[in-house]
Amino acid sequence: MLLEVTLSGATLGGMYALVALGLTLQYGVARIMNLSYGELLVAAAFAALWFYTGVAVSPLVGLIVVPPLAFALSFGIYRVLLQPLVRRAKTRDALEVDSILATFGLLFVIQGVMLAIFGGAYFSYSFLAVPLQIAGATVAANRLLALVLAVVIGVGLYLGLTRTRIGTAVRAVAVDPVAAELVAIDVRTASALAFALGGALVAASGVLVSMFLTFNANLGVVFTLKALVVVIMGGVGNLLGALIAGLLLGLVENYVAVFVDPGLTLAATYAIFLIVLLVRPQGILGRASR
Amino acid sequence: MTVRDGLIGVVCLAGVALLAGLPFVVADYGLSLAINIMSYTVLATAWSLFSGPTRYVSLATVAFFGIGAYTTAVFVEALAWPLVLLIAMAVGSVVASLVGLATLRLSGVYFVIFSFGLAELVRQLVTWFEVNKTRTLGRYVFADITAAQIYWQLLALAVLVFAIGFLIGRSRLGLALRAIGDDETVARHSGIDVTRAKVALFVLSTVFMTLTGAIMAPRWTYIDPAIAFNPVVSFTVLIMALLGGVHRLYGPVLGVVPLALLFEYLLARFPNHFSIMVGLVFIVIVYLIPRGVVGLVEDTVRQRTAAKGAA
Amino acid sequence: MSRTLLEIDGLTRRFGGLVAVDALGFTVAEHEIVGLLGPNGSGKTTVLNLLSGVLRPDAGRIAFRGHAIAGLPAHRIARLGMARTFQLVRPLASLSCHDNVRTGLAFGRRRAWGAAADAEAGRLLDRVGLGGVRGSLPGELTYIDQKRLELARALALQPDLLLLDEWLAGLNPTELDAGIELVRSLNGQGITILLVEHVMDAIRSLCHRCVVMNAGRLIAAGLPAEVLADREVVRAYLGEDDNDRGGGHA
Numbered sequence A: 001m002l003l004e005v006t007l008s009g010a011t012l013g014g015m016y017a018l019v020a021l022g023l024t025l026q027y028g029v030a031r032i033m034n035l036s037y038g039e040l041l042v043a044a045a046f047a048a049l050w051f052y053t054g055v056a057v058s059p060l061v062g063l064i065v066v067p068p069l070a071f072a073l074s075f076g077i078y079r080v081l082l083q084p085l086v087r088r089a090k091t092r093d094a095l096e097v098d099s100i101l102a103t104f105g106l107l108f109v110i111q112g113v114m115l116a117i118f119g120g121a122y123f124s125y126s127f128l129a130v131p132l133q134i135a136g137a138t139v140a141a142n143r144l145l146a147l148v149l150a151v152v153i154g155v156g157l158y159l160g161l162t163r164t165r166i167g168t169a170v171r172a173v174a175v176d177p178v179a180a181e182l183v184a185i186d187v188r189t190a191s192a193l194a195f196a197l198g199g200a201l202v203a204a205s206g207v208l209v210s211m212f213l214t215f216n217a218n219l220g221v222v223f224t225l226k227a228l229v230v231v232i233m234g235g236v237g238n239l240l241g242a243l244i245a246g247l248l249l250g251l252v253e254n255y256v257a258v259f260v261d262p263g264l265t266l267a268a269t270y271a272i273f274l275i276v277l278l279v280r281p282q283g284i285l286g287r288a289s290r
Numbered sequence B: 001m002t003v004r005d006g007l008i009g010v011v012c013l014a015g016v017a018l019l020a021g022l023p024f025v026v027a028d029y030g031l032s033l034a035i036n037i038m039s040y041t042v043l044a045t046a047w048s049l050f051s052g053p054t055r056y057v058s059l060a061t062v063a064f065f066g067i068g069a070y071t072t073a074v075f076v077e078a079l080a081w082p083l084v085l086l087i088a089m090a091v092g093s094v095v096a097s098l099v100g101l102a103t104l105r106l107s108g109v110y111f112v113i114f115s116f117g118l119a120e121l122v123r124q125l126v127t128w129f130e131v132n133k134t135r136t137l138g139r140y141v142f143a144d145i146t147a148a149q150i151y152w153q154l155l156a157l158a159v160l161v162f163a164i165g166f167l168i169g170r171s172r173l174g175l176a177l178r179a180i181g182d183d184e185t186v187a188r189h190s191g192i193d194v195t196r197a198k199v200a201l202f203v204l205s206t207v208f209m210t211l212t213g214a215i216m217a218p219r220w221t222y223i224d225p226a227i228a229f230n231p232v233v234s235f236t237v238l239i240m241a242l243l244g245g246v247h248r249l250y251g252p253v254l255g256v257v258p259l260a261l262l263f264e265y266l267l268a269r270f271p272n273h274f275s276i277m278v279g280l281v282f283i284v285i286v287y288l289i290p291r292g293v294v295g296l297v298e299d300t301v302r303q304r305t306a307a308k309g310a311a
Numbered sequence C: 001m002s003r004t005l006l007e008i009d010g011l012t013r014r015f016g017g018l019v020a021v022d023a024l025g026f027t028v029a030e031h032e033i034v035g036l037l038g039p040n041g042s043g044k045t046t047v048l049n050l051l052s053g054v055l056r057p058d059a060g061r062i063a064f065r066g067h068a069i070a071g072l073p074a075h076r077i078a079r080l081g082m083a084r085t086f087q088l089v090r091p092l093a094s095l096s097c098h099d100n101v102r103t104g105l106a107f108g109r110r111r112a113w114g115a116a117a118d119a120e121a122g123r124l125l126d127r128v129g130l131g132g133v134r135g136s137l138p139g140e141l142t143y144i145d146q147k148r149l150e151l152a153r154a155l156a157l158q159p160d161l162l163l164l165d166e167w168l169a170g171l172n173p174t175e176l177d178a179g180i181e182l183v184r185s186l187n188g189q190g191i192t193i194l195l196v197e198h199v200m201d202a203i204r205s206l207c208h209r210c211v212v213m214n215a216g217r218l219i220a221a222g223l224p225a226e227v228l229a230d231r232e233v234v235r236a237y238l239g240e241d242d243n244d245r246g247g248g249h250a
């Protein structure tokens, strides 16, 4: 029982980590605090649902088709909607406030569109819903597949960011945009790329999540919140921190859901968040700011 | 006090007296619109009381509004009305203090994130409590209060929020907040206890939100967590305050009136696409009028005078 | 020798791998003007940040008027009677000059408010030579006047110890003379001063004593003339390979 709960908690945690990786790219590199982030996840989940039930295409194909679309969409959103704010902002704080406001508006637009199309009901589809035996524990195959894919995507991203020129440029912007500019890195393009990449990641997570969770049009906010909490817990811009924090959050939530009450999972998230704020506000792996 | 201050005072008093007479001259629909506008006036003004000077975007308005509404739903039949309001204030202040103490000593992002999910958290907790402990999800609100009485209470609350805002502006706390808004480090180095000032203001501003929720609850005869903690309320308050302008006490109300009317129309006309419309209106405001109507007017006047000075 | 006002011992602060302040120790006595010198990036501003509470030290002790203040929040330190200016001026941009000074009065030790505070704010602005611009916003002032404004705001705290971070940098010769006079008169009025400075004329004419840092460490302390002639100090300022030309400028 404990092993089963731990395994399914790890799946959830892997999802959170992946979702948070994308957000840490958007916030850490592009300096955009994107409150509509989770909406893209839900939109991708709906897309996967439509692929599977509408045109009978496997979510695995969806995983190949949807993220590039999300990449393009996010790139467009950054260029059209957010770059004017970047240009107008005098300080980093001003940009933060502006981006919070703009993406908060965007949240309601995207959510409104999904509500108009799908209504508020919960959806799910049954894909690979077969039980597997691992070390005596039963796990659904779709969960396991989602976890494996999340790991593959996460590792791929990590290698891409650490081993390629573009990845290095993106990380440099995260550390110090001014210095990055000085060594001839195109900060604007790097920011746009990071934002779009974040969008692709959250869309991929959305497809994966749709394979094993029920979802509805209102779920985006909760995912955004959890991603934000994970990013803060891990330390902004810290990929490894996001991974650890994501796993931790997934595990704790699942334990609470199974052993205490499923109605208290968000409370558990907040409790963890509070502890981090009180004990290590710079994040698990972050550095002190004062 | 100058003659000008005195004159403004007289005009305000006359305005309040006129507004107080409204229920005698308008019909039901007009009164319900007036109640709507008045409640958003309190909410938006209270919101900018805190978010204006600190520049911390609070997304938690409905968390406190809902706490107030639920308090009424639970206690209104058993207790005297003033007592219900007192309990609402107490619960709201405790929650606000906890949130404030946990987040406001850190940078603004933490506060925004915390406030972003707060309404959802409280909603889930209330749902959990109701389902597990009382085994009822919704509640009927049977209160012996007429619409006109609700309106007058809101009017009194509005007068109070303006009065307090005005007094804060002239107090030490007001000076501290302006300093904090400009440069926190410098404010600290001038001896200002920045965290205390922010928490105090946050609690004060949320008390008004909680009271508004408590007073408004009897308007619905039935409430459940989804009604009481509807995130659209937080969002609406934010837009209204921003449209009006948050750096002046009278700014938000200038956003409340037109948007309350617009939303009334949109809700009737496009009930299923309301949140899309509101989102779009909001984005337009953020891009085109970032300092609100008040800021727009002030900037224009300044440019005019500058141009005249140059000529 | 009068009583010790400030005592620093083993003060250390790291930024990642860089040790910006490394086991630093020195004292400042009441009524002294002490110069804190060192080449660019040697950690002087970081020391002031640790003293005034912008940063928290990783290790070490700071005693100010007998209170252990290391790691205390800045507002508590300010209320104990330590005030500072910033290397890059930081006026409160949306407040008039008058209100800038009033913040220090309202929340510092005096907790002055109302008519008394207004009068005092006016007096302080006069004192630094800004009597004519009370109602102006800081953005309308010249850079030099903004520095003056910052000094008036610091003085409003009625400090025992004033930390000046290159307050005299960037002044023209006339302004420099006036600035030196002003600092001297503040000292004459009983305020102890710790002064980070690169302007050698100012150091020679103002400082009773100097401490010199290099790469976070203390490398010399003593009378200005002695310290500036010290071989190690000269080497720190001019670089390793320079021959001995006698300390003169930075």
Ligand SMILES: Nc1ncnc2c1ncn2[C@@H]1O[C@H](COP(=O)(O)OP(=O)(O)OP(=O)(O)O)[C@@H](O)[C@H]1O
Pocket (backbone or CB within 6 Å): C015, C018, C020, C038, C039, C040, C041, C042, C043, C044, C045, C046, C047, C087
């Ligand atoms: N907040 C910080 N984060 C990281 N590194 C810092 C920070 N503040 C200072 N440093 C580093 O610490 C070292 C000392 O800096 P500091 O500003 O104290 O030097 P300084 O002696 O005041 O120099 P200057 O004469 O140029 O003002 C420098 O290498 C600087 O880059």
Ligand SMILES: [Mg+2]
Pocket (backbone or CB within 6 Å): C044, C045, C046, C087, C165
């Ligand atoms: Mg310096």
